[in-house]
Amino acid sequence: MKYAYYPGCSLRESAQEFDISVQAVMERLGVELEEIPDWTCCGASAAEPVSKLMNYVLPARNLAIVEKEMGAMDVLAPCSACYLNLLKVDREVIGNRHLHGRVNEVLAASGLVYGGTVKVRHLLDVLLNDVGAKIVEQKVTDSLEGMTVAPYYGCQILRPYPVFDDPGRPTSMEPILKALGATVHKWDFGNRCCGASLMVGHRDVALRSVADILAGAEGADVIVTVCPLCQMNLEAYQSQAVKSGGRHVPVIYLSQLMGLAFGMGEKLMQLKKNMTLTGTARKDFNAKVWRPDVQSEGEDEAVDMSG
Amino acid sequence: MSGTMKQTWSPPTDELQSVLAELKETVGACMQCGTCTASCPNEFAMDVTPRRMWRMIQFGMLDEILESRTFWFCSSCYMCTLRCPRGLKLTSAMSALKRLASLDGSRQARKNGAFYEAFMDNVETYGRVQETIMMNGYFLKRKDPAVPLAFIPMGMKMMARGKLHMPSGRQRGLLKPLFSKAREMEGGI
Numbered sequence: 001m002k003y004a005y006y007p008g009c010s011l012r013e014s015a016q017e018f019d020i021s022v023q024a025v026m027e028r029l030g031v032e033l034e035e036i037p038d039w040t041c042c043g044a045s046a047a048e049p050v051s052k053l054m055n056y057v058l059p060a061r062n063l064a065i066v067e068k069e070m071g072a073m074d075v076l077a078p079c080s081a082c083y084l085n086l087l088k089v090d091r092e093v094i095g096n097r098h099l100h101g102r103v104n105e106v107l108a109a110s111g112l113v114y115g116g117t118v119k120v121r122h123l124l125d126v127l128l129n130d131v132g133a134k135i136v137e138q139k140v141t142d143s144l145e146g147m148t149v150a151p152y153y154g155c156q157i158l159r160p161y162p163v164f165d166d167p168g169r170p171t172s173m174e175p176i177l178k179a180l181g182a183t184v185h186k187w188d189f190g191n192r193c194c195g196a197s198l199m200v201g202h203r204d205v206a207l208r209s210v211a212d213i214l215a216g217a218e219g220a221d222v223i224v225t226v227c228p229l230c231q232m233n234l235e236a237y238q239s240q241a242v243k244s245g246g247r248h249v250p251v252i253y254l255s256q257l258m259g260l261a262f263g264m265g266e267k268l269m270q271l272k273k274n275m276t277l278t279g280t281a282r283k284d285f286n287a288k289v290w291r292p293d294v295q296s297e298g299e300d301e302a303v304d305m306s307g
Numbered sequence: 308m309s310g311t312m313k314q315t316w317s318p319p320t321d322e323l324q325s326v327l328a329e330l331k332e333t334v335g336a337c338m339q340c341g342t343c344t345a346s347c348p349n350e351f352a353m354d355v356t357p358r359r360m361w362r363m364i365q366f367g368m369l370d371e372i373l374e375s376r377t378f379w380f381c382s383s384c385y386m387c388t389l390r391c392p393r394g395l396k397l398t399s400a401m402s403a404l405k406r407l408a409s410l411d412g413s414r415q416a417r418k419n420g421a422f423y424e425a426f427m428d429n430v431e432t433y434g435r436v437q438e439t440i441m442m443n444g445y446f447l448k449r450k451d452p453a454v455p456l457a458f459i460p461m462g463m464k465m466m467a468r469g470k471l472h473m474p475s476g477r478q479r480g481l482l483k484p485l486f487s488k489a490r491e492m493e494g495g496i
Contacts, residue, residue, distance in 0.1 A: 009436035014470040033344055045383040046426035051404035053489045058430070061485065095335035102492065109488035110481075159385035160398065167389055193348045200422045200445070203457075205352045205380060236461055237327075273468050304389040 001130055003076035003121070004066045005033035006086065008081055008228075009041050015228035017270035019225055021255035022123060024079045024269075028262055029131050033076060036065055038124040042085040045197060047124055056093050057106045059085040064107055064114035078123040078255070080227035086120040122157050123255070124172050124226055125164040133175035141263035143181030146290040149257070150185035150220035150249075151177060152213065154230040155193050173224065173254065180261040189216035193232040207241050211235060214246030221290050224254045235275040250276045260285065273274065319369055326407045327369060333360040335399045336393045343387035343397050353377040357387060357397065360404070373411050378404035379419040421448035431486045434478025439471055462492060 011019035026033055043058035063086060066075055077083040093100050094116035104113050127136070151173035156168035165172040170191050174184050192213055195206025211231055217223050225231045234251045242248060252274055259269040266285060271277045277285070288294050310402065319327065344350055355375045361374050381401035389396045405423070408416040420443040425445035429436055446455040465471050 009438075012435065012475075013438045014465060015470055016470075018457045022460075038478060038481065039476055041430040041436050043430065044426070045438075046423040047430075048383075048399065048402035049409070049420065051489060051493060052403070052406070053493055054427070054486065055402075057485055057489055058482075061482075064443065065375070104484055106488045106492065107477040109484040155384040158389075159367045160388040160396075162389075193382050193386070195349075196384070197422060198349065198382045199378065201419060202380060205349055206382070209348055209382075236464060273470060275464055275468055 001030065001126075002032040002073060002122065003126065004070045004073050004118075005035045005037065005041075006039055006062060006075050006082055008045075008077065008079040008082035010214070010228035013080075014232065017256060017273040018078060018090050018228055018231070018253045021253055021259050021269050024126045024261065024264060025258045026143065026257045028259075029135060031126070031131060034073075036062055036064070036075070037069060037182050044081045044085070048086075053106060054170045055071050055085070056089055056099065056103050060089045060093065060107060060114045061110070061112060062255055063084065063089055063118045063120075064112040066118045067115060072117045074119045074121050074126075075103075075289065076121050076123060076126055079229075080122070080154050080156040081229065083120065083122040084161075087161055087163070089114070090116065090118075090120060107183060110138070122164070122226070124157060124176075127176055128172050132255065133179040136176055136258070137179035140180055140261045142261050142288075144177075144257070144261050144290075145165045146180040146288075146294075147182045147222065148185050148220045148290070149177050149182045150187055150217045151190055151254075152223050152225050152230060152234070152251075153190050154227045155191070155196075157226065158191055173226075176254070176258070177224070180258060182257075182261075185217065185220035187220075189213045189214045192216075194230045196233070199233050202239070203240075206233065207237060210237055211241040211246035212246040214238065214241055214249055217249045217303060218247060220249060222257070223249050223251045224257055225251060226254050238276055246305070250274070250281045252277070252302065320410070323369070326403055326410060327364070327367065328334065330364045330400055330403050330407070332366070333403065334364050335398055337361040337365065337395060338393060340392060343392050346386040347381075348384060348386070349382055351379040352380045357401075361378050361395075361400070362395075371449075373408055373413065375464060376415065376419070376487050378408070381405075418449065421445055424448060431482055432479065433474065433476065434481040435475070437474035440474050454475060 018037055039062050041058060043055055044052050044243060047055040047058055093103050107113055153170040158170055177184050193209055195209040199206040231251060256269040266282060271282050331384050337356055341358040347357055348450055355377045379432045385399055388396055391397055409420045422445050425441055425448055428444055429441040
């Protein structure tokens with residue numbers, strides 16, 4: 001299995017732990033990722049409010065490179081916004097002769113042209129449908145038995161184009177989490193918006209969404225995400241969201257959690273970069289406090305452990 | 308009759324007219340069921356509900372549309388687009404409304420559009436978003452010292468976790484030709 005890898009800007013900036021854990025975990029699963037040469041920004045959700053044309057040209061440029069230089073192999077994008085923008089080219093540009101012509105007219109300024117042959121895949125789609133939960137389970141050395149995980153999907157991998165999951169009741173993370181040995185936290189907030197870039201200009205509005213999501217995770221040991229912006233909003237503003245009715249919950253990327261279950265260790269998974277994984281939370285992770293056997297041991301040795 | 312009607316409107320430019328035409332096409336088939344409003348997670352912060360906004364577009368109520376701040380609260384979650392029984396691209400309509408307001412150029416629009424503008428400026432220059440420079444660009448556009456101050460705790464937290472990085476200039480200029488061409492074709496972005 002080989003994919004053209006489109007990490008996207010966030011994974012090379014504030015979400016490096018997502019990039020590193022995705023690459024390490026995929027390698028362990030026998031998936032080869034070849035980075036798209038000289039890839040550029042997809043425009044995220046900022047391009048469409050500024051320029052309709054650039055909203056399509058920015059992702060199309062990357063697909064054009066894959067088509068030309070990588071034999072049109074499937075593109076793997078771990079970020080939700082990147083995934084949707086790349087997918088939009090396929091769904092909204094290809095087949096619309098007028099728009100397709102205009103996009104190619106712009107691309108021609110860089111000597112590129114996009115025919116429309118590249119398939120775009122999200123990390124979760126590849127994990128579920130190409131790799132499969134069985135292979136994931138085989139790689140587990142450090143089962144997450146006893147850990148309750150709240151799967152948070154966010155918006156843009158589910159909507160507006162449902163490809164590999166039910167956008168109203170997403171479940172695509174569940175087979176993977178179960179393969180890791182974890183218990184899935186049942187909740188209604190897995191597909192709720194995190195507020196996205198409203199956090200920059202209208203923080204009060206976005207905080208309400210984050211508070212609702214965090215409150216909904218009551219009973220879960222950890223929330224897992226598959227998007228750098230979801231991760232940022234749920235982590236970085238937690239203390240403020242707690243004041244609006246949320247609660248403190250560690251938030252971690254799905255790939256980091258997989259890496260831990262594969263025995264790759266907190267250092268390689270860069271848990272220190274997660275803003276909600278404080279020293280105590282990381283200690284709990286290492287001690288696997290959620291395990292039934294550890295819990296009973298912990299009670300016996302409570303006095304010794306406190307030192 | 309129509310002459311008196313027109314006088315109450317501000318004269319729209321060609322570009323404004325073209326975005327308005329795009330909007331009318333996008334929401335023209337709206338039957339006012341209100342599923343969009345009921346699905347919107349940010350509706351509580353909007354002055355005009357999404358359903359009402361589509362009607363205002365159908366009626367071409369440009370001044371009233373531009374007075375509203377509704378579309379600046381769209382976080383692109385696509386719930387309305389997914390659920391619209393007419394299959395209308397409502398999230399795209401919200402983005403087009405943001406473009407319409409930016410063309411109009413009110414103080415309100417400059418403030419609310421500052422993040423998107425700063426983001427795109429940064430992409431045009433660097434090819435890939437350089438977060439620290441992008442946020443500085445945003446602060447400059449907001450022209451309000453209280454804005455960067457509110458981000459200090461966040462910046463400190465990010466620095467402590469090794470999340471702030473020196474900018475990379477490796478893709479610098481790579482997207483310039485594309486932006487120039489698109490600007491030429493769209494008549495100024």
